[in-house]
Amino acid sequence: MLRVAVIGSGPSGVYTAQTLVEQDTVPDIEVYVLDRLPCPYGLVRYGVAPDHEKIKSLQNNLRTVLEHPRVHFLGNVTVGDAGVGLRELREMFHAVVFCVGAATDRHLNVPGEELPGSHPATDFVAWYSAHPDAATDGFALTARSAVVIGVGNVAVDVARMLSRGPAELAATDMPQGALGALADSRVEDVWMVGRRGPSHAKFTTKELRELGALPGTQVLVRPEELALDPAYRDPAGLPAPVRRNVEVLRDWAERPVERAAGMGRARRIHLRFFLRPVEVLGDPVAGVRAVRFERTVPDGRGGVAGTGEHEEIEGQLVLRSVGYRGTPQPGLPFDEATGTVPHAAGRVLRDGEPYPGVYVAGWIKRGPTGVIGTNRPCAKETATSLLADAARLARRTVAVDPVAALERTGARPVPWRGWLAIEAAEAQWGRGLGRGTVKLADWTELLRAARSVMVGR
Known part of the structure; x- marks a missing residue:
């Protein structure tokens, strides 16, 4: 029996496990999927917005893999300096596949970025998604104006969450604390700002259109900013998804601004382009009050150049959404420039040579690119490399019982039945609140x- 540890239970980890156990060239494979959290599914559980039920339903596909008789989920297992090390894992398993994603946010690298009230957007996502590592004090949302820096899908998600009404969110599995805070939110203006033009925005058309469908919310776009983008004037040569984005923005820009009267508690989402953040303004006591931007223009080479003209956008809450970055993994080589682990077709390279029995898949392998489905071919490539190495890997002697071996390191693994108990507790908690399933947001619970x-066991 070839025993494989997959570190991470998000899509890349589960797709790796699926490829390994569903192929028939090496039939005797057992896969142990280890995760630091007691809950599986990675960013599908803790990164997909709670109102995106269709995407969240992907958990059902991942569940099928994790319930395979030769796949074993073990949550609450920390891998690295604070837990079980790579050397110990290699004594328990014939192969180890790291599918740990890209765990940190990229920085703006501007003055004031760390002022109170300025947060990575992923902190906000973790809070409304009930991640147990999210700040316990959460977000009070007393701000009247929020500035979201970035124009990708995460930026669209947080702008939408700030603008949605509590009645719509109550039907989701959002934790009760976040639901209450969003219901009491005073945010009236949400500014979503990109440094380049609409043809370079990273959001998808489906996500973009959802902003325009929010009840009681106006989406405001400035035609003069859109017109700065050369591709905006003639989008025919753009890829179809980008062209559709431009068409949606064009339609919004041509609409007359609606009056707030009769809209109830009106909120406004302002989409701004060609503005580069240069400073977050405020002080360490009162927190942020605005973001200072420099106006940019296309430089003719696909980038932008500063004009020396500046604009301040008021905001007592700043959410920074400018991308993710992988972090070094103990015992593995790491490329600081790309934020990835060097590899050849998923085989980890140490000093240019394959590190026997150690592999990578997902964002830690290729960088934070693509959508959830992109992880499937990525995982298949890595699994194919591992299977090609199977005969050599199987010669190594490993622990007879990997769960017992993990426990001897001090780990207290949560098996699949423990996760099912969490699911049952969340359903019960939701019923008590008069809602559907509601996520537990606390490690202890x-x-x-x-x-x-x-x-x-």
């Missing part, structure tokens, strides 16, 4: 629920 069924 998650582990208490999991261990309610964990008598022995």
Whole structure:
């Protein structure tokens, strides 16, 4: 039996496990999917917006893989300096595949970025998604104006969450604390700002259109900013998804601005382009008050150049959404320039040579690019490399019982039945609140629920 550890239970990890157990060239493979959290599914659970039920339903596909008889989920297992190390994992498993994603946000690298009230957008996402590492004090949302820096799908998600009404969000699995804070939100203006033009925005058309469908919300676009983009004037040569984005923005720009009267509690989402952040303004006591931007123009080479003209946009809440970056993994080589682990077709390279039995898949392999489905061919490539190495890998002697070996390191793994107990507890919690399933957002509560069924192993 070839025993493989997959580190991470998000799409890349689960797709890797699926490829390994569903192929028939090396039939005797057992896969242990390890995750630091007691809950599986990675960013599908903790990164997809709660109102995106169709995307969240992908959990059902991932569940099918994790319930395969030769796949074993073990949550609450930390890999690295604070937990089980790579050397120990290699004593337990014939192969180890790291599918740990890109765990940190990129920085703006501007003055004032760390002032109170300025946050990575992923902190906000983690909070409304009930990630147990999210700040316990959450977001009070007393700001009247919020500035979202970035024009990708995460930026669109947080702008939409800030603008949605509580009645719509109550039907989701959003944690109760976040639902209450958003219901009490005073945010009236959300500014979503990009440094380049609409033809370079990274959001998808479906996400973009959702902004225009929010009840009681106006989307405001400035025609003069759109017109700065050469491709905006003639989008025929753009790829179809980008062309559709431009067409949506053009339609919004041509609409007359609606009056607030009769709209109830009106909110406004302002889409701004060709503005580069140069400073977050405020002070360490009162927090942020505005963001200072420099106007940019196309430089003729696909980038932008500063004009020396500046504009301040008021905001007492700043959410920075300018991309992700991988972090070094203990025991693995790391390329600081790309934020990835060097590899050849998924085989980790150490000093230019394959590191026997150690592999990568997902964002830590290729960088934070693509959509959820992009992880499937990426995982297949890595699994194919591992299978080609299977005969050599199987010669190594490993621990007879990997769960017992993990426990000897001090780990207290949460198996699949522990996760099912968490699911049941979340359903019960939601019923008590008069809602559907509601996520538990606290480490203690998650582990208490999991261990309610964990008598022995």
